[in-house]
Amino acid sequence: MATRKSSSTAGGLLPWLGIALVIFLLDQLTKTLVVGFFQHGDSRHVTGFFNLVRAHNSGAAFSFLANAGGWQRWFFVGLGALAAGFIVYMLRQHGQQKMFAWALSLILAGAVGNVVDRLVYGYVVDFLDFHWSWMAPLFPGGHFPAFNVADCSITIGAALLILDELRRVRKS
Secondary structure, three states, X not given: OOOOOXXXXXXXXXXXXXXXXXXXXXXXXXXXXXXXXXXXXXXXXEEOOEEEEEEEEOOOHHHOOOOOOOHHHHHHHHHHHHHHHHHHHHHHHXXXXXXXXXXXXXXXXXXXXXXXXXXXXXXXXXXXXEEOHXXXXXXXXXXXXXXXXXXXXXXXXHHHHHHHHHHHHHHO
């Protein structure tokens, strides 16, 4: 006979999924606005170091595998779906660990946001373009590769995971 998870486990999971949902919705809203107001390749100057652009990324971070011929779309959809499932499992098990759960929620939101893009468009919509002349030796024209809210969420989540692990190791 199967046993049910206690209501405290479900109650511990729901707030973290709620956080992920809010960030996911913000990501999708911003991408919808960019797709509605910009054509692919359009750029709008905002400040001396920031532009809004519409870029498409069929690869992963820094356009890794962007020109792989199309198979990477489904590979990254599958990888994102597996990651999302694993993250939900980890949140169920460790929802009481606040920094760890925040990190996982942020990563979950970003992963699902980019998976939805791949399913809907066949690529990820990026629109935040930061540029500084001192970055010119690393990136063409000093422009860091364009990114989106989902990418920010994943990056902040990854940083929190590292910080959480450093704190854990320091305590032991």
